Amino acid sequence: MTSAAALLLSIFAVLLFIHLLVLVWLFFAKRASSRRSRQDINPQAYLIIYASQSGQAEQYAQQTALRLQQAGACAESLNIQELKPAHLQQASKVLWMVSTYGEGDAPDTAQLFQQQMLHQSFDFAHMSYAILAFGDRRYVNFCHFGQALNAWLLKQNAQPWFDLVCVDQSSAADLNIWTHHLEQVTGLQLDMAHEDKRWTDFRLIDRQLLNPGSCGGPMYRVILSVQNQQWHSGDILEVQSANAGTEIQRFLEQHPADSDQAQASHALKLKNLRQPPLRQQNERFMQWISRFEPLPLRDYSIASIPEQNQLELVVRQHVAAQDLGVGSGWLTARASLGGSITAHIRKNPAFHLEKIDKPVIFIGNGSGIAGLMGHLQQRQAWGFQQNWLIFGERQQQFDFLFEQQLSDWKDSGVLHTLDTVFSRDHLPKKYVQHLLAEKAQQLCEWVNQGAYIYLCGSLHGMAQGVDDALTEILGEAAFEQLRLQQRYRRDVY
Secondary structure, eight states: OOHHHHHHHHHHHHHHHHHHHHHHHHHHHHHHHHHHHHHOOOTTSEEEEEEOSSSHHHHHHHHHHHHHHHTTOOEEEEEGGGOOHHHHHHOSEEEEEEEOBTTTBOOGGGHHHHHTGGGSOOOOTTOEEEEEEEEOTTSSSTTHHHHHHHHHHHHTTOEESSOOEEEETTOHHHHHHHHHHHHHHHOOOOOOOSTTSOOEEEEEEEEEESOTTOSSOOEEEEEEEOSSOOOOTTOEEEEEOOOOHHHHHHHHHHSOOSSOHHHHHHHHTTBOOSSOOOOOTTOOHHHHHTTSOBOOEEEEEOOSOGGGSEEEEEEEOOEETTEEOHHHHIIIIISOTTSEEEEEEEOOGGGOOOSSOOOEEEEEEGGGHHHHHHHHHHHHHHTOOOEEEEEEESOHHHHOTTHHHHHHHHHHTSOSEEEEEEGGGSSSOOOHHHHHHHTHHHHHHHHHTTOEEEEEEOIIIIIHHHHHHHHHHHOHHHHHHHHHTTOEEEEEO
16 A cells, blocks of 8 residues: 555544544534423423323313413423423422322323422422312312322422312313412413313214123213214213203202293203202292202213214213213213214323334223224224234123124234133133233233333223233333333223
């Protein structure tokens, strides 16, 4: 090699080395910038942190951020899953919107926050805050996560603007209390009327008993008409319970109205007739019923996708005080075929599918098959076939819900694996978590291939049992990593 060639080669090597150094510097600079952008916030902005299990708290947080921005304030929302101590050390005005589900549990998205940050100590004396806690008074530990969060913030010297506001089942009255306080604190007119919740009158096309002869509660497939409505598999139908005409007529016979009968009937349609307040002496009928509690809303996982041109639910009848439950009774018995069902489609992004051709393991029991059927319909539409369904119910003879559809999917390849377990057909009883243990090797193989796991069904018994089984099979660290990567998603109730 000539000296000139050697010199050129040396120069080329030096230039290549400098080029590589620049690329490495740019890579780490970009990462640092990205890290700063995720951690830096405007200290003067309203930071709205949400912890949502079924999309309600997230939806309200985003609506609040929008209203604040429209009123001229600076506001940004943040999923509690992305929350870092640096955010709270910078933020001076924080609005928390957090859900509680089950018996006082934090949402899945808040598990890491609860396990780590809630056990640390900080000085948040610079922070003013308010908490809007979503819950359900039917459960003993109503809004427990919101209360625990409030106690922790007080302990860290943060200053509350006003007392914790608890919302019972999306109560408009409770939300109005929150809005009133927030407007006083901000000095802004926020116009938080709930116009963003688009109520629709769906037509009840059909309902089919899915498990005749079952020792469990009757399970119905409820089919509603749709007209240009859009949703994703995993979303929720929020149903406004109502009274049937016969119930209203019976009530009016027991409590004759001193006003127009048609007006009284209309006013009673959405009122709780089972627990009316005591009527005052000489109180006018319309004045009396104005004090009635409204009938509650009920949430149901959607079992279909828009391409099917109908919205399907799976509803198990519940019996309360020798009468059908308010929501399940309305959908499965009292509402007339061809009549209207007032409802709202609520986004549930924490349970949405990712449009990637990765394996997916679907686990569920009972009416939880609804959310899984919607996902399987969507995976079929996308042409993704690495699907594994693990489903449990009571008796195979009576409770193998959607047996024909699932068998067809297995034969056509939509379902790679179909595993079922029926507890009453085994002694001792056997549930989906036991089936997971039997399939541990295949489960590990799928997870190692990047599989997502979707769980839908009962919170009590099944959900905790599945969590325990996955922890045992994968190991605690791997299971926690699955959660952090959002590859384990739950819709449990």
